[in-house]
Amino acid sequence: xxxxxxxxxxxxxxxxxxxxxxxxxxxxxxxxxxxxxxxxxxxxxxxxxxxxxxxxxxxxxxxxxxxxxxxxxxxxxxxxxxxxxxxxxxxxxxxxxxxxxxxxxxxxxxxxxxxxxxxxxxxxxxxxxxxxxxxxxxxxxxxxxxxxxxxxxxxxxxxxxxxxxxxxxxxxxxxxxxxxxxxxxxxxxxxxxxxxxxxxxxxxxxxxxxxxxxxxxxxxxxxxxxxxxxxxxxxxxxxxxxxxxxxxxxxxxxxxxxxxx
Amino acid sequence: xxxxxxxxxxxxxxxxxxxxxxxxxxxxxxxxxxxxxxxxxxxxxxxxxxxxxxxxxxxxxxxxxxxxxxxxxxxxxxxxxxxxxxxxxxxxxxxxxxxxxxxxxxxxxxxxxxxxxxxxxxx
Numbered sequence: 001x002x003x004x005x006x007x008x009x010x011x012x013x014x015x016x017x018x019x020x021x022x023x024x025x026x027x028x029x030x031x032x033x034x035x036x037x038x039x040x041x042x043x044x045x046x047x048x049x050x051x052x053x054x055x056x057x058x059x060x061x062x063x064x065x066x067x068x069x070x071x072x073x074x075x076x077x078x079x080x081x082x083x084x085x086x087x088x089x090x091x092x093x094x095x096x097x098x099x100x101x102x103x104x105x106x107x108x109x110x111x112x113x114x115x116x117x118x119x120x121x122x123x124x125x126x127x128x129x130x131x132x133x134x135x136x137x138x139x140x141x142x143x144x145x146x147x148x149x150x151x152x153x154x155x156x157x158x159x160x161x162x163x164x165x166x167x168x169x170x171x172x173x174x175x176x177x178x179x180x181x182x183x184x185x186x187x188x189x190x191x192x193x194x195x196x197x198x199x200x201x202x203x204x205x206x207x208x209x210x211x212x213x214x215x216x217x218x219x220x221x222x223x224x225x226x227x228x229x230x231x232x233x234x235x236x237x238x239x240x241x242x243x244x245x246x247x248x249x250x251x252x253x254x255x256x257x258x259x260x261x
Numbered sequence: 262x263x264x265x266x267x268x269x270x271x272x273x274x275x276x277x278x279x280x281x282x283x284x285x286x287x288x289x290x291x292x293x294x295x296x297x298x299x300x301x302x303x304x305x306x307x308x309x310x311x312x313x314x315x316x317x318x319x320x321x322x323x324x325x326x327x328x329x330x331x332x333x334x335x336x337x338x339x340x341x342x343x344x345x346x347x348x349x350x351x352x353x354x355x356x357x358x359x360x361x362x363x364x365x366x367x368x369x370x371x372x373x374x375x376x377x378x379x380x381x382x383x384x
Contacts, residue, residue, distance in 0.1 A: 003382060004314075005314065005315070005335055005380075005382060006314055006315065007299065007303055007314040007315075007316050067297070068297065068298045069296060069297040069298020069299050069300035069301055070298060070299060070300070071300060072299050072300050072303050072314075072316075073303065073316065074316060151289060154287060154288065154289040154291070155287070155288065155289065156287065156288020156289050157288060159288075159289065225289075225290060225295075227289065228289065228290050228291055228292045228294070228295050228296070229289050229290070229291050229292075230291065230292045231292050231296070231300075
């Protein structure tokens, strides 16, 4: 153990920030090459490098925290601040798309017919699949809270069951939304309605997939006994992220699906 | 602690135990059982009311000659920032100075007493 007089974690040198940066560079330039020259090599390389980076970086964090005990109370506090700040930045990300939606829908231009939804657009019925999706995400919010309490109370079996249920609900939402996308009578190319609808709900869907993945990692770690009844910040971070995803959906539902129809 | 008793304790392996918590729940370890490394050292110290890594606010002292601020140090000097002065109307700055081992020194601004106290490097 390092001889230090403070409770903080001076992380060992790591190659993952570099590989991550290179991966991001290959991903972005690869995207441009793919779009102009129909070649996927750079893109694939970037994707693989990025996935490898994420796996190894986060694996190292689990090693440092759970296996080596570096996540002391002040370190954990820092991680909490970090996750909250990250989620806040994501809130602003979505705020932009809501701004775009309201900009176009509050004062629809003559080209759209001066109305919203624009002339020729048949919006989805908010009381059909979108309402089911709302119920599914709200239920998953309940099950993830149930999982948290199970962990805190030391009940392993319940924790695993409720966390699994949360993830299944997440998959169900993704499946339903994918069906909606396939069956929708309008596309992303259908004017500003299509753009705002699919970009906002599309990024939300991506975040549902990210959140489900994070929860799945937590399930694996829970099965492997990583979490203690007092110290399980990885799970808390995943739960915060999941609640954020749920709240974004509620705003999407009210604004775009309901008011916007 | 009656609320905290673990029962049906069995040893699965060298250093690996299992028990049933007070409300009948089981399967998830506690920090007591599973914490390791620096986290464990700090947990044990906090249980005994100690703070070897200076995580908490410094203890409160009167700052007089009889009750000087005790400042732990792993060497023979440490920088001190006197905040006693920061309560006065015009003072908005912390007064910084080196505190050396030996007799208590006084803050050049407000005169509070500070004394260096040797502190073991926690391993």
